[in-house]
Each structure stands twice: as structure tokens, then as C-alpha cells.
């Protein structure tokens with residue numbers, strides 16, 4: 096009998112790709128909020144008792160940074176209390192827990208990649224609620240891993256890389272038709288590491304195999320500004336897209352964004368299990384896989 100793996104956030108960008116990746120290796124229950132609400136420990140317990148997971152990958156959250164700022168209470172209840180509830184349920188059924196956290200726990204002022212020992216200091220409520228989730232989990236369980244990931248893209252339609260491609264195609268179409276072109280504004284003063292969901296899945300598997308516990312940074316290698324990233328993508332796809340560079344202050348975001356939250360996967364490297372590729376190579380493989388799937 097294969098081990099049983101429950102994935103929270105299974106209808107989301109990360110959770111859906113984790114489910115695809117792990118389905119051939121584990122018996123997977125990929126749960127969305129219709130299956131149980133992570134704010135409700137009784138609902139969680141019922142599902143856990145029925146399924147009896149050996150592993151829980153916890154990817155449910157409010158991951159929309161502005162939404163967290165608008166509804167701070169919901170952010171705390173889902174990202175922090177919800178995480179504590181999942182940790183409690185894992186403890187009761189002795190399941191190993193992987194919690195996906197974020198680079199946004201940092202304030203972005205360090206000027207070089209953050210390592211696991213650096214002290215968080217979130218600048219927005221999303222980061223604060225995710226950090227609170229980390230702390231509450233650590234108080235409840237040491238049979239767990241916290242993976243800080245960042246700037247995710249994957250196979251979901253809401254992936255920001257897909258959106259950039261769609262917007263670029265629209266702009267090119269408008270130019271050809273002589274119509275008013277959509278402006279694509281990209282910030283120069285926000286730096287991080289675009290990370291492919293399937294690489295997070297591969298890294299998660301390597302961690303489960305290693306039986307390591309604790310906190311790990313887990314992003315692709317290298318870093319880029321949002322502008323660098325868009326330029327790389329369009330060049331790779333031979334798309335002639337006109338970008339308008341701007342700064343964070345030019346956007347009317349509800350939540351402030353940290354400047355440079357690139358992470359160093361120091362813990363993974365020190366333990367000899369870092370499988371995260373360089374970010375440009377990861378984008379190349381993503382585009383190749385996407386092209387192959389579209390053509391199949």
C-alpha cells in the first residue's frame with residue numbers, strides 16, 4: 096500500500112501541481128476549501144480521521160497580498176490559526192507536515208540573499224500572518240518542515256508567467272491591428288526569485304526522502320527584478336513587447352511590497368539536498384513542457 100498524502104490548498108496554484116506530481120507515488124487526497132475549512136479544527140479532524148494521512152503538504156492560505164491587507168482578520172485566521180489547526184491535527188494522527196511559507200516574512204532591506212538564520216520583519220500583513228503560521232506550527236510540532244518559497248508560477252491559468260504571455264500577445268495583436276496598445280508596467284525595484292511549482296514539488300520529495308526537519312529556504316537559484324524577468328521571458332519567446340518600467344510607488348497597492356527578498360537555500364545546500372535549478376533554466380523547462388503539452 097502506498098503512503099497516504101493529504102494536500103491542503105489542492106485547488107490552488109501550488110497545491111494542484113503538488114497533487115499532479117505526487118499522485119504517482121502516494122495515495123493523494125487533494126483538498127480545497129469545500130472539503131474542509133482550515134479555520135475549523137473539527138472539520139479538519141473528521142477529514143484526517145477518515146483519510147489517515149502519513150504526510151500532509153499544507154499549501155492552503157490567503158496568498159493574495161492585498162487581500163490580506165484588506166481583511167487582516169481573515170488573513171490571520173487562515174494563514175496563522177489555520178496552520179496551527181493543521182499542525183495540531185497532524186500531531187494527533189502522527190502525520191509529517193510540510194508548510195509552505197514565503198520570502199515575504201522579510202522586509203527586503205538586507206541587500207543580499209536572506210538565509211534561514213536571518214530575523215523576519217514583514218512589511219505587510221500577508222508576511223506577518225505567514226510568519227505567525229510558522230511560529231505557531233513550531234510551537235506545536237517538530238515533526239515538520241517549513242519551506243519558504245517565492246514568486247511562484249506553475250500550470251494554473253492564474254500563473255503570473257502565463258498572464259505576462261497573454262498580455263504580451265494582446266499588445267502585439269493591438270500593434271499589428273493599429274489599435275491602442277495595452278501598457279505593460281513592470282517594477283524595477285522589486286527583486287526576488289521566480290520559482291516553478293514543479294521544482295518545489297521535486298524539492299519537497301527530496302526533503303521527505305532525507306527525513307530532515309526544520310526550516311529551509313526553497314527558491315530557484317539567482318534573482319531578478321520584475322522587469323528583468325519580463326524581459327527574459329519575452330526575449331526567450333521572441334516576442335517584441337514594449338515594457339514600461341516603473342517603481343513600486345507607481346502602483347496603488349493596498350499592501351506595501353518589500354524590495355529585495357531573494358533567498359539563499361543555505362540549509363538545503365548544507366545538507367546536500369538542494370535540487371532547485373537556476374531560475375532561467377527553470378523558466379526554459381517550464382516553457383518547453385507547456386509547449387509540449389499544448390502540442391500533444
Ligand SMILES: NC(=O)c1ccc[n+]([C@@H]2O[C@H](COP(=O)([O-])OP(=O)(O)OC[C@H]3O[C@@H](n4cnc5c(N)ncnc54)[C@H](OP(=O)(O)O)[C@@H]3O)[C@@H](O)[C@H]2O)c1
Pocket residue numbers: 103104105106107108109110126127128129131132133134153154155156157158159173177195196197198225244245246247248
Ligand atoms: N503564489 C506565490 O507566489 C507564493 C509565494 C510564496 C509563498 N506562497 C505560499 O504557497 C502556498 C500556496 O499558494 P498559492 O499561490 O498556490 O495559493 P492560491 O492559488 O491562492 O490557493 C490557495 C488555496 O488555499 C485554499 N484555501 C483558502 N482558504 C482556505 C480555507 N479557509 N480552508 C481551506 N482551504 C483554503 C484555496 O481553496 P479554494 O480555492 O478551494 O477556496 C486554494 O486551494 C501558500 O501557503 C502561499 O502563502 C505562494
